[in-house]
Amino acid sequence: xxxxxxxxxKHVMGIFVRYKxxxxxxxxxxxxxxxxxxxxxxxxxxxxxxxxKDLLPPNPENPLGTDVFGRDVLAQIIHGTLNSLRVGVAAGxxxxxxxxxxxxxxxxxxxxxxxxxxxxTNTFLVLPTLALLIVIASYVKMRSxxxxxxxxxxxxxxxxxxxxxxxVYSLRAREFVDLAKISGLSKFEIIIFEILPNMLSYIxxxxxxxxxxxxxxxxxxxxIGLGPSDVVTLGIILRWCIVWEAPRLGAWWWFVPPGLLITxxxxxxxxxxxxxxxxYNPRLRRGxx
Amino acid sequence: xxxxxxxxxxxxxxxxKILFYVLTLIVSLTLxxxxxxxxxxxxxxxxxxxxxxxxxxxxxxxxxxxxTTQYTVKQAKMLYELYVKKFGLDKPWYIQYLxxxxxxxxxxxxxxxxxxxxxxxxxxxxxxxxxxxxLVPAIIVGWILGNLLGAYAGYKGGKTDNVLYSxxxxxxxxxxxxxxxxxxxxxxxxxxxxxxxxxYSVGVVPSLSMTFIIDFLKHYILPFLSLVLIIIGGxxxxxxxxxxxxxxxxxxxxxxMIGLSDKKLVRYAFRNAVLPQxxxxxxxxxxxxxxxxxTETVFGYPGIGYVMYQAILHEDYPLIEGSFMILIxxxxxxxxxxxxxxxxxxxxxxAVYAGER
Numbered sequence: 001x002x003x004x005x006x007x008x009x010k011h012v013m014g015i016f017v018r019y020k021x022x023x024x025x026x027x028x029x030x031x032x033x034x035x036x037x038x039x040x041x042x043x044x045x046x047x048x049x050x051x052x053k054d055l056l057p058p059n060p061e062n063p064l065g066t067d068v069f070g071r072d073v074l075a076q077i078i079h080g081t082l083n084s085l086r087v088g089v090a091a092g093x094x095x096x097x098x099x100x101x102x103x104x105x106x107x108x109x110x111x112x113x114x115x116x117x118x119x120x121t122n123t124f125l126v127l128p129t130l131a132l133l134i135v136i137a138s139y140v141k142m143r144s145x146x147x148x149x150x151x152x153x154x155x156x157x158x159x160x161x162x163x164x165x166x167x168v169y170s171l172r173a174r175e176f177v178d179l180a181k182i183s184g185l186s187k188f189e190i191i192i193f194e195i196l197p198n199m200l201s202y203i204x205x206x207x208x209x210x211x212x213x214x215x216x217x218x219x220x221x222x223x224i225g226l227g228p229s230d231v232v233t234l235g236i237i238l239r240w241c242i243v244w245e246a247p248r249l250g251a252w253w254w255f256v257p258p259g260l261l262i263t264x265x266x267x268x269x270x271x272x273x274x275x276x277x278x279x280y281n282p283r284l285r286r287g288x289x
Numbered sequence: 290x291x292x293x294x295x296x297x298x299x300x301x302x303x304x305x306k307i308l309f310y311v312l313t314l315i316v317s318l319t320l321x322x323x324x325x326x327x328x329x330x331x332x333x334x335x336x337x338x339x340x341x342x343x344x345x346x347x348x349x350x351x352x353x354x355x356x357t358t359q360y361t362v363k364q365a366k367m368l369y370e371l372y373v374k375k376f377g378l379d380k381p382w383y384i385q386y387l388x389x390x391x392x393x394x395x396x397x398x399x400x401x402x403x404x405x406x407x408x409x410x411x412x413x414x415x416x417x418x419x420x421x422x423x424l425v426p427a428i429i430v431g432w433i434l435g436n437l438l439g440a441y442a443g444y445k446g447g448k449t450d451n452v453l454y455s456x457x458x459x460x461x462x463x464x465x466x467x468x469x470x471x472x473x474x475x476x477x478x479x480x481x482x483x484x485x486x487x488x489y490s491v492g493v494v495p496s497l498s499m500t501f502i503i504d505f506l507k508h509y510i511l512p513f514l515s516l517v518l519i520i521i522g523g524x525x526x527x528x529x530x531x532x533x534x535x536x537x538x539x540x541x542x543x544x545x546m547i548g549l550s551d552k553k554l555v556r557y558a559f560r561n562a563v564l565p566q567x568x569x570x571x572x573x574x575x576x577x578x579x580x581x582x583x584t585e586t587v588f589g590y591p592g593i594g595y596v597m598y599q600a601i602l603h604e605d606y607p608l609i610e611g612s613f614m615i616l617i618x619x620x621x622x623x624x625x626x627x628x629x630x631x632x633x634x635x636x637x638x639x640a641v642y643a644g645e646r
Binding site: 119120122123124125126127128129130131132134135136138139140212216219220223224225226238241242246247248250252255256258259262263266267270271 | 309310312313316317320321324325328458459462463464466467468470471473474477478485571572575576578579580582583586587597598601602604606609610613616617620621624
């Protein structure tokens with residue numbers, strides 16, 4: 001028993017060593033998560049408390065200084081990152097779910113259903129999502145982080161739908177699907193129990209991309225004042241930096257960290273995605289050197 | 290003669306594209322029409338309230354509003370009925386829907402609330418040239434440089450590729466507006482090389498004089514940089530992957546075996562990899578436009594994005610929707626221009642549509 005799990009572990013470790021992107025991506029994601037979770041315990045400063053002098057540069061008491069209201073920036077970053085991630089995961093899940101349903105139905109059923117769904121997907125791909133988000137969000141007065149996540153999710157599914165459709169389309173001609181048909185499974189049963197489990201890795205990859213996109217979308221929406229109104233996210237911090245013109249105040253400690261973290265989160269999800277891609281798509285492996 | 294022309298493959302391809310864009314336009318207009326109607330609350334009431342409040346800053350309606358509340362109620366009711374009639378809300382929904390198209394094609398997008406009583410269409414047409422002046426060069430320059438750099442990284446491989454890949458990845462994921470903040474801090478606040486905001490200095494009148502052009506360029510560089518660098522990052526990332534794909538393909542191995550020179554190989558790979566990048570450009574256009582909305586806001590650059598931002602702040606719904614429609618129209622037109630280019634460059638399109646005949 002012991003021996004089996006040990007070789008298994010070795011195998012997994014081997015994957016991480018061979019695929020550097022996966023290793024770096026996973027480390028970054030875990031690192032950022034730990035930073036928020038441990039940070040909240042080790043650094044129990046309330047991000048909303050106006051407890052300090054305003055615009056303090058980094059100092060022993062406030063490692064990242066304070067903002068224009070006299071709130072601690074590090075505390076805002078710790079809580080903001082976690083909230084941003086939460087919005088990203090929620091929006092990513094919604095987008096992936098919608099995308100998988102539309103993509104799978106279009107790819108498996110084909111014909112007129114495929115044509116129509118494809119048309120809808122392409123239509124949404126051409127539209128600048130943020131503009132659409134702005135129009136929707138401007139009509140919603142009370143925007144909790146869940147509502148923001150929902151709005152982002154329902155506008156960003158087309159990418160996933162397109163990718164999933166292509167995969168399902170190629171899978172539906174395989175023998176195991178024919179076998180399932182012969183054994184009398186319905187079309188939806190085949191999609192759910194036969195096809196989707198076979199492309200689970202692919203769906204996970206879509207999900208990582210959606211999360212990266214959703215976190216950037218949330219930040220963008222927040223930056224123009226349409227973000228969640230009840231929590232601090234990285235985008236909301238940047239919003240304050242824009243409104244109070246942090247660069248002109250010389251407060252680099254205030255506006256540099258949130259943007260850096262947003263970029264880092266997006267990059268690590270992307271690395272995770274292309275790391276997984278390398279494992280499943282040998283043609284790309286030439287890229288690792 | 291004409292019949293032959295109508296059956297030409299390029300024409301058929303473009304016709305299909307036009308139909309698609311018309312459909313996209315209809316879908317987005319329907320969304321803009323539908324969203325306010327799906328939201329809780331009465332949009333006309335909201336409009337009337339914001340007009341009364343908005344005009345109160347300088348208009349006579351607001352003055353009376355503070356003087357006698359009773360008069361306001363009467364006036365608000367009048368205004369309410371006026372708008373119900375204007376938007377045709379007393380008519381059945383399908384007529385309302387068709388009326389939207391009529392208003393759109395006659396250029397009647399309503400009056401702006403924050404610039405009351407100016408027409409939305411005027412506010413937008415004033416802002417549009419600034420946005421296009423920023424976006425179009427940024428996209429063209431970003432696309433060319435991005436593809437060259439990406440191809441170089443993919444071809445070189447090794448350490449060069451690793452460094453460039455990491456750089457592209459990081460740059461492409463930066464939020465545009467955050468990068469804008471960093472640029473403002475470095476070049477405007479610290480080094481005092483470029484101004485931090487606006488499209489031209491106060492006191493300088495837009496004209497074709499030398500002073501204005503220099504002043505315009507000084508204001509132009511930072512917003513331009515913040516857009517172009519991120520486009521370069523995204524395009525380079527895509528091109529690098531494409532080149533690696535092409536270099537690993539069978540026809541490349543064959544060409545290598547029959548002893549073609551390296552230079553020729555790279556040229557073949559590049560030509561094949563650049564085609565999908567044109568489609569990639571069309572798609573990244575949407576994200577560039579999204580980024581531009583916020584970049585203009587950060588720089589206070591007087592384009593559509595900034596107008597949209599101000600409209601959001603003032604709850605100027607006619608202006609928000611008007612800007613949205615114009616943005617969509619611009620994106621679709623630019624997409625179509627790229628399709629025309631694509632149709633002429635890619636030989637496969639001629640082949641496919643010729644085969645359908």
